[in-house]
Amino acid sequence: MGQGERPDRAQARDAELGAAVARAQEGDETAFAVVYRIVQPGLLGYLRGLVGQDAEDVASEAWLEIARDLGRFRGDGAGFRGWSATIARHRALDLLRRRRTRPSAAAFELDLTEVPDPHNTHDQALETLSTEYALQLVRSLPRDQAEAVLLRIVIGLDGPAAARVLGKRPGAVRTAAHRGLKGLARRLGVTGVTGERSRTLRQSK
Numbered sequence: 001m002g003q004g005e006r007p008d009r010a011q012a013r014d015a016e017l018g019a020a021v022a023r024a025q026e027g028d029e030t031a032f033a034v035v036y037r038i039v040q041p042g043l044l045g046y047l048r049g050l051v052g053q054d055a056e057d058v059a060s061e062a063w064l065e066i067a068r069d070l071g072r073f074r075g076d077g078a079g080f081r082g083w084s085a086t087i088a089r090h091r092a093l094d095l096l097r098r099r100r101t102r103p104s105a106a107a108f109e110l111d112l113t114e115v116p117d118p119h120n121t122h123d124q125a126l127e128t129l130s131t132e133y134a135l136q137l138v139r140s141l142p143r144d145q146a147e148a149v150l151l152r153i154v155i156g157l158d159g160p161a162a163a164r165v166l167g168k169r170p171g172a173v174r175t176a177a178h179r180g181l182k183g184l185a186r187r188l189g190v191t192g193v194t195g196e197r198s199r200t201l202r203q204s205k
Helices: 007-025 029-072 077-099 131-139 143-155 159-166 170-188
Strands: none
Touching: 007 029, 007 077, 029 077, 029 143, 077 143, 077 159, 143 159, 143 170, 159 170
């Protein structure tokens, strides 16, 4: 899903995902490939925010577990996004525990102009971001805010689903995501709940 995708299109895409998951659970390998195509970009972007250059290896581990336990999953397309994100996060945390270190803020390697729109009041703060500038901004966010923004925007989860992935209350995740996006908006010089720009990106550089 791209930046600015409408809710009806997002719902249609989740409907496609749910149908593909159901077929994959019946052994349809082509359907599993569809599931992978839909979910992998967001999953990989999220993992890059946690483990940096090891994201692809962690994603591979996560997909092995997803494939192994696919028959146990119960839910729709949106639910599958959350389920797969939870598995990926657990594998990422396993790696971080092995490293005995925290995620590096410098690990964020994604272009926020190419990810789903959470329809947040500050969503226009992301519209003019180049990859380089996006990296600078995301690196400045506290980890809880950054991860909440990644789950909401990159993977496209709603507040309750993101909360389940993080093991937090929905209100806490919504607050973290709101503060993160508000921080990005402030750095871009975007003001007001409508996301109206007070100055252009060129002026803010």
